[in-house]
Amino acid sequence: MDQEPILRLSHISKIYPGTVALHDITLDVVRGETHGIIGKNGAGKSTLVGIVAGLVSPTAGSFTINGRVHDDLSRIGARREHVSIVPQEPQLIEQYTVAENLFMPDYPTLRGGVRVDWPALYRQATEVLRRADLAIDARMLIGDVGIGMRQILMMLKASYVEQADIIILDEAFASLSEREEQLFYRIIRERKAAGCTILHISHRIDELLEVCDRMTVLRDGRTVRTVRRDEVDRRSLAALIVGETTEAGADTSRTASTGEPAAPVARPPHGEELLGVEALSRVEAFHDISFSVRRNEILGIAGMMGSGRTEILKAIIGMQPLDGGTIRVRGAVQGIANPRRAQELGIVYLPEERDAEGLIQAMSVKSNAVLSALKWITRAFMINRPAETALASDLTRRLEVKCASMEQEVRELSGGNRQKVVVAKVVSTRPSVLLLDEPTKGIDISARRSLLQIIRNEISLDAALVMTAPGVEELMAVCDRILVLYRGRLVGEFLGPAYREEDLYHAMQGGTTETPQDSTIKEGALP
C-alpha cells in the first residue's frame, strides 16, 4: 500500500517466563483501514494489541504511532496517542452508572474542572447512546446491564467519548448476541467511514471477512502473512491459520500439528454406553445437545470460545442448571443436582480454572494427588501413610509427574506438571466418566504432548472420556470422535482417526456455505 502507516510495529517480541508469546513481529497498519488479526488460541493476538494499547510491555522492539516512536507505552500514554481498546472482558465499574462509565476519567466539569457537571454528563451520555440508537437509560448502574451491552458501551466510549484514532477490538464479539452483533458492525462501519483505523482481533473468520480490508495471520507468535480481503476466502484463510496446505493428507496433518503419530498403543474396543445425554438445553447457552460416550471411548467437543462447551460439561455434573433434557449414566436416567451427586455416580469434572480450583499450592504433590481419594486410604479416622504413599506414587508414575520428591510443594512445579497433579487428583477416584475441560490449557508444547499421550493411553482406559480444547489439533491427536459445537448447537460429527484440521476448523466457524467433500463428516447424522 502506498499510504503512510498510522501504526508500525518493528521487530516486536514478548517473552513470558517459559514462553515466547511474540517473536519478531513487524507490521504496518495504514491510516483508515480495518485491519484484522487472526490466529488460533495462543497465537499471540491479544499480547500484540495489548502492547499497542499500553497494557503489555514488549520485551524487545519498538512501535510507531502517528510518527512517534515508542519502546513501551503506559495505558495513559496510549490514550494520549488516541488509542482505545475494547477488551474481551468489558472493563467497567459496576457501582457506576452507564453515563459515568462512558466518561470516566474525563468528566465534564464546572468551576474550572473542580466539580463534576452531572447534568452535562447525563446529557452528553444520552447523546452518545442516541447516536447508536441504544434504548438504555444513562442513569442505569452498569451492574444491571447485560454483558453484551457492556461490550457495546465500551465501543461507544472508544468511538464517541475518547474519539480514538485507533480502535482495538480484542475478541469484542465473543459475548454478543446476534442482535448486538449487528449493532456492533454498524458502529464499526460508521467509524470506518469517519476515518478511524480499526484493529480487529478475532478467531472467527466470518467476522473478519465481514469488515476487514486487510488481515494479518499470526501463528505461534509469528506473523504468517498479511493478506487483502479480496485475496482470500474462508477456506484459504482457514488454511493459513491452521498452517498447512489444503492438499496435505489427513495423517500427515496430524503429525505436523502435534508431532505425535496416531495412538501407538492398541486400545481396547469400545464397550457399553457409560454416559448419554438427550436433548440437553439451557436458554442462551446451548440447545438440543445429544450424544453418548462408551467405555474406552474418547469424545472431543470442539467449538470456539462462547460456543457453550464449558457450559455443557458444567450442566452435566450439576454445576449449572438445565432447562431441559435427560442424562443417562450406565443406561439409567439420572437427575444430577450437584457435583457431589455426579461424583457418587462416577462422573468427575476437571474444571478450566485449575490453579485456583484444583490445587492447594502450598501442599505437597502427594497430599494434593490423594486429596479426592482420602476415604479410600483412611483407616480408623487416620490416614494410612503406606496406603497414601502407594496411591500417590502409583498416580505420579502413571501420569509421569516430574518432581524432585512427592513431598515437594506443587507451586514449585512447572505448569505442565502442576496440571498433571490435578489430573492425578481427578483420576484417583477411579471415575467411570471423565469430563476434562481444556486439560491442556496454559501448558507448554512438550508438557501438552505428554499429557495428551497419558490421556489416550492411561486415564481413558476403562472409562468414558469427554474433553474440550481451545484448538482442534489436540482433539485430533487423542479423540476417537469429535463433535463440533457452534453457538450452542452441535453442527457436525467427525470420526477419527483420520481428521482434516481444515474441515473441523471450518465447521467450528459455523461453516455450511461450502460443504466439505471429506467423507468423514456426517452432517445431520448425529445420534
Add this chain to the structure above:
Amino acid sequence: MTRRTSVQLFLIDNLIWVLVAAFFLINAIFTPRFASYRNVVNILYHSAIMSLLVLGQGLVLINGKLDLSIESTVGFAPGIAMLLSMRIAPELVGPGAAIVITLLIGAALGAFNGICIANLKINPLLQTLASMIMIRGILLYIFPFSLFPLDPVFRYAGAGRLPGNIPVAIPLVLVTFFVLNLVLQHTPFGRRFVAAGGNPRASYVSGVNVDRMTLYAYVIAGVLAAVGGLLAAGRQGSISNSMGEGMVLLSFAGALMGGASLHGGKGTPLGMLGGALLLGMFSNSLNLLGVGPSLIYASKGALIFLALLLDRSRSRWRAKLLHREQLELLDVTG
C-alpha cells in the same frame, strides 16, 4: 421504580443513619440525660478523634486496601513534632510550626506505606502491620513516657472552645467530613479515586493512574491520623507514647458500619461519619448506664461483628428489593 422501592433503597443505602437515629431515640427515651445539649456536644467531642481515623481507614478501604499503621501515627506525628519544639530545637520550631510538622509527618508516613504498596506491590496488611510496629517502636524508644505541658497554640484544635462552649474539634471534624464527601462524590478526582478502588483493572484501561490513587489514599489517611493525634494531644494537654493504641480495630468497625467494604469502591465519608457517631454514642450510652470499661470494650467487639453482618445483609436486601421490583414490573406489563 415504585415509590416504595426507592424509599426502601434509600433507607438501605443510608442504613447507618437510620441506626444512628434509632439508637439516639431509644437512649433519649430511657436515659433523659442522653439527649441533653451538653451530652450531645460531649458525644461529638469524644467521637472527634476516632471519627478522623474512621474516615482515613474508610478512604483506604474505598481504595480496596487497609491501613493498620494509622493508630501509631496518632502518637508518632504530634509526638515527634512536640519533641522537636520542646526539647530538641525549641528556638527553631514554634508551636505553629509544630502543627505543620505534625501534618507533614502524617503525610510522610502515609506516603511511605502508599509507595511500598502501590509501587513495590507489598501486601497492604503486612506492609501496614510492619509500619505500625516500626512507628510505635521508634516512638517508644525516643519519646519520654509523656510530654507536658503543651503550648496553648498547639492545644487549640483539641482543647479550644468556640462561643456556645462548642469545642473547636467538632466543626473541624464536621467540615473535614463534608469537604471529603464533596471531593469524593462530585469532583473528577474523587470519582477516579472511587473507581480505582471499585475496579482497578477497568480504571487502568480507562486511563486512571491507579497506583497514584493508592498513594493518595494512604497520604490522606496519614494526615487524618496526624490531625487525630493533634486533637488527642490538645484534649489531654499532654502527649504519651501510647497514644492511639488499640484504635485501629475500631476504625474498621466505624468505616464498615458506614458503608465501606473490604472489596473497595463502596462507602461515602458521610456514611462513615454515621459509623463513627454510632461508635461514640454506643460507648457514651454504656458509660451513662454505668457499664465498666472491660464490658464496653467487649461490646465494641460485638459492634464490629454487627458491622460485618450489616455489610453482608445490605447487599442481600438490595438484591431482594430489586428482584421484587422486577417481578412487579413483569406483572404490570403482563
